[in-house]
Amino acid sequence: xxxxLTVKHITLRDGERHKLLVSADSGIPLYYxxxxxxxHVRGAGHSVSTIQAxxxxxxxxxxxxxxxxxDIESRFQQAELLTQNEIISLRDFAKKPLKDxxxxxxxxxxxxxxxxxxxxxxxxxxxxxxxxxxxMTAIADYLKFLAExxxxxxxxxxxxxxxxxxxxxxxxxxxxxxGRATQDRDDKGLDLEVVDKVLExxxxxxxxxxFQDEGVQLRNALIVTLLRHLGxxxxxxxxxxxxxxxxxxxxxxxxxxxxxGKDQRTxxxxxxxxxxxxxxxxxxxxKLSHYVLKSRSQFSxxxxxxxxxVTHKAGPSxxxxxxxxxxxxxxxxxxxxxxxxxGVHAHAFRHTWNYEFSxxxxxxxxxxxxxxxxxMRSYMMGWSETSGTAATYNKRHIKEKAxxxxxxxxxxxxxxxxxxxxx
Numbered sequence: 001x002x003x004x005l006t007v008k009h010i011t012l013r014d015g016e017r018h019k020l021l022v023s024a025d026s027g028i029p030l031y032y033x034x035x036x037x038x039x040h041v042r043g044a045g046h047s048v049s050t051i052q053a054x055x056x057x058x059x060x061x062x063x064x065x066x067x068x069x070x071d072i073e074s075r076f077q078q079a080e081l082l083t084q085n086e087i088i089s090l091r092d093f094a095k096k097p098l099k100d101x102x103x104x105x106x107x108x109x110x111x112x113x114x115x116x117x118x119x120x121x122x123x124x125x126x127x128x129x130x131x132x133x134x135x136m137t138a139i140a141d142y143l144k145f146l147a148e149x150x151x152x153x154x155x156x157x158x159x160x161x162x163x164x165x166x167x168x169x170x171x172x173x174x175x176x177x178x179g180r181a182t183q184d185r186d187d188k189g190l191d192l193e194v195v196d197k198v199l200e201x202x203x204x205x206x207x208x209x210x211f212q213d214e215g216v217q218l219r220n221a222l223i224v225t226l227l228r229h230l231g232x233x234x235x236x237x238x239x240x241x242x243x244x245x246x247x248x249x250x251x252x253x254x255x256x257x258x259x260x261g262k263d264q265r266t267x268x269x270x271x272x273x274x275x276x277x278x279x280x281x282x283x284x285x286x287k288l289s290h291y292v293l294k295s296r297s298q299f300s301x302x303x304x305x306x307x308x309x310v311t312h313k314a315g316p317s318x319x320x321x322x323x324x325x326x327x328x329x330x331x332x333x334x335x336x337x338x339x340x341x342x343g344v345h346a347h348a349f350r351h352t353w354n355y356e357f358s359x360x361x362x363x364x365x366x367x368x369x370x371x372x373x374x375x376m377r378s379y380m381m382g383w384s385e386t387s388g389t390a391a392t393y394n395k396r397h398i399k400e401k402a403x404x405x406x407x408x409x410x411x412x413x414x415x416x417x418x419x420x421x422x423x
Contacts, residue, residue: 004066005030005059007052009266017048017259017268021055021062032073033058036145047258047270056098057138064093072143076150079159081166082143091173094135095126129175140170190352194340199224201337210333215295216312220330222284222291223309226252227346230278231353231381234346238269238322241306242292250285252278254382262305267324273382354381 006024011017020029020037033055041054065072068089075081082090127135144167151159201208202224204217211217226237236254244253256271257263280288288308295312296302299319302310307321317323327346334344357377361368368376375385383389 005062007055007059011264011266018042019048019051019055021058030062032146032149033062033142035149036142040141040145048268049270053134054138054142057094057135058142060094060096060098060135061090061139061142063098064090067093072146073150076147079151079154079162081147081162082170084169087166087170087173090139090170091132091136094132094139097125097127130177133174133177136170136174140167143167143170190343190348191340192352192356194344195228195349195352197338198334198341198344199228202334208337210337213312215291215298218287218291218295219309219312222287223327223330224334224349225284225287227349228353229280229284231350231357232278233272233350234324234327235269236271236273236382237346238307238309238324238327239263239271240308242296242308243306245280245285245288245308247285247289250280250282252280254278263307263321264305265321265323269324271382274384276379276382278380350381 004024005021008020008022008027008029009017010019018038021033022029037051037054037058041051046054064070070086126132144163147163147166148155148160151163155163199221200206201210202217202221203209204214204221209217211220223237226232230252232254239255239257240252241255244255245251246253254271254273254276256275258268258270260268263269292308296308296310296319299310299312301317301319303319305321309322311317311320311322311326331345335342354377357380358373361373377383378385378389381389
């Protein structure tokens with residue numbers, strides 16, 4: 001695909017993140033995409049991740065224009081809108097991954113700790129339908145904006161109606177959204193034996209630990225332990241600062257810090273949920289304190305920022321806050337430790353936490369009402385009590401309880417006269 005465009009990441013003086021689509025050769029932002037992103041996306045208060053998604057969609061659209069030699073701005077100035085065939089072509093083009101797919105890519109296989117070998121793996125030839133849907137939505141909105149902007153001096157009711165019709169036709173060619181029934185959120189949790197095995201292998205000094213450095217082993221074990229014990233999101237974990245932990249009271253705070261000036265990461269990890277204070281065990285607090293005092297403190301760059309987890313690898317980024325990409329690489333290593341660990345990722349721990357939370361409440365016989373349980377779950381996960389998200393994450397446990405109740409009911413019927421189990 002066209003490589004003449006790239007995304008420029010900007011951090012403003014107040015820490016706000018912004019992105020622009022620019023020419024890869026000159027570094028100059030594209031005028032109309034920049035106007036749209038700044039006024040309609042950033043101006044509407046959307047997050048930097050939403051801005052990134054919109055820019056990616058525009059990059060795909062301009063790659064399509066370049067591929068077919070179309071000058072969309074000149075055409076719109078002449079009130080010549082997209083035809084039905086062009087919209088269909090754009091739809092098909094929006095399925096393509098953004099990067100060139102012709103050449104296979106070398107990737108590192110982590111299938112065995114002692115055998116890190118290079119293999120050739122072809123990337124996917126099409127993006128997920130959800131991605132295509134998002135791209136087509138952003139492209140439709142931009143093209144409507146562009147057409148209205150370029151025809152502002154000559155637009156009449158008929159042209160306005162045509163622009164509206166083009167916008168609707170583009171959106172009508174988005175793929176249908178899959179029903180949530182195909183895979184409930186509760187099915188995304190991890191098998192508890194897999195979770196235990198991951199934590200076992202990551203223990204510092206374990207012979208099957210895939211990491212060599214002692215400090216890295218401690219850091220990674222703490223990362224997965226926090227995901228397992230607290231069910232927090234990746235962005236929440238990477239956003240935690242040393243001063244968010246009260247090592248005396250054993251408290252762990254989740255704080256929202258959008259556009260923090262102290263965070264120099266290009267892609268700032270964000271807290272999407274509500275702020276809250278969680279309790280941690282004294283043992284976990286001690287291990288976190290040990291990491292801060294014995295491992296993290298060894299890096300001079302780590303003393304210049306407050307973020308808890310840092311990069312240990314030698315180089316210019318050593319001691320810098322752990323990035324999203326580095327976290328992703330960690331998850332990739334875990335997924336390659338064993339065949340059954342292929343589903344290990346940060347959010348899976350969150351689903352697993354919710355399942356275990358319900359199971360433990362049942363086992364304890366605490367008598368907590370469903371309403372109270374939902375309030376507790378919502379607080380610890382950072383959800384609004386009225387969002388209904390707590391019930392969604394509790395489906396796995398509810399399903400199991402429903403199955404048990406159904407089997408008990410069937411057994412009681414079978415024992416009656418005429419039942420299969422009747423004597």
